[in-house]
Amino acid sequence: MSTILDMNHVYKDFYSLDEERQILKDINFSVEEGEILVLLGPSGCGKSTILNIISGLLEPTQGSVDTHGKKIGYMFQKDHLFEWRTIMKNITLGLEIQHKLTNEAQEEIKRLLEIYDLWDFRNNFPRELSGGMKQRVALIRTLALNPDILLLDESFSGLDYQTRLIVTDDIYKIIKNENKTAILVTHDISEAISLADTVAVLSHRPTTIQSVHKITLTLEGDKTPLTARLAPEFKDYFDLFWKELQNDEERI
Template sequence: MGAIRRLGVCKRPDRPADRPGGGVHRRIRPCGGGGVRPLLEVDRLSKSYGDLPVLRDVAFHVDEGESLAILGPSGCGKSTLLRILLGLEGYDAGEVRGPVDRAGYLPQDALLFPWKTVVQNAELPLQIRGVDRKRRREEVASRLPSFGLAGFEDAYPHELSGGMRQRAGLLRAVVSGAAVLVLDEPFGALDTLTRHRLQDWLSGLMSELHRTMLFVTHDLEEAVVLADRVLVLSGRPAGVIGERGISLSREERSDRLSPLFYREKDGLLSMIRKGDER
């Protein structure tokens, strides 16, 4: 298995100024060029399970402060790629450089401990690090309102809706203090209306947190709403078809019926179709 090495962390650029006349922030992708080293680099990564190839020569980078979507069809190897990046699984060839093995992780199912309350689940990373009870409770309590969980501190997972469980899982990942958040199709099991609400909520949350986010999805709209840049993968064995930057404001991202939104969505769909024709 290739070694995972920690890279130096590059300085985050200043946040973009308000757009003239609109008072709206556009999310601008931090520059990975000009001598600035990416936070994460993946170079010609390949993986097979016996005679079944899953990943083939996958290469990409993630800049500090960027939200990168990995978009591909179901079963193409996206989750396998994330497990490799998190250090949970080996690979056959290539190299991974960066600190994602220390990321805050939200799987498809939030994996909350059923015998623990919302607060007890969320504070777990701090408890493992030896933070005293008072400090970790204060940290969690300060974030509950922005996660829509105020008033549910003592609720158990079975008492929460699916969307609330996912928010609780993401709260745990954020409380960990990790510089990188890794999400594996976090809203895929939710109904359409709940999924749209949570996508819009997460878009706003990431603008406040200023964290790096890497997430996988097979949902074109989710990629447009949440990503600064989208990496498009082919079917298995997954390889990189191409990438597309998403230059929409938060308000434009939430208007899923607008021409601007459709332009980005159609651009991704066109890229996928061209990849299928190869």
């Protein structure tokens, strides 16, 4: 597989009238095409800042990001669906703004809605959908722009536990079925292990990468986030990541 993204010696400082705060310190990682990389770290450590730099919403203070000319799609914590637009109109909004709502694009949206069980709800409004369905709509809205790399910023954190498990399974299958590369951020250890091909463990601020782990699980059949939790190696990874995060906490 080829490298699709490189983050090279990235630093990020924020300034106010009273102080200078270093948020990121020498962040380095690469992502291969088709890989799901999960950035696992404590709340407030700068995970979202990394995604904002990759997307171009923020400039690094130092260092660079090379996306090799690939297109980025960003799925935020909240679904940000407009209540006055139907599901179909929400999905087509980005294409309308870019004047790219072609017949081909509309056929692709129809394909996605049919495959992922949302076609019958295309004329509904967001208030009529469950939280899990709204997250699927938000992802399809992002996929409609045909990005090469998906950024997901704790996109399941607002859901109750049972819905969250179901939605992570759905989102994982969509990412893999559509052959997308993805970078997700979370502070949930179990979620990181169940979703990731690779986990990068982050420290508290100023944030560094403590370690990087390829996730290898023994499974019967294909991997999904739900079946991953049954793998014998799951507990070992959980204990490892827990210790790394706790050791970092004790160093503060």
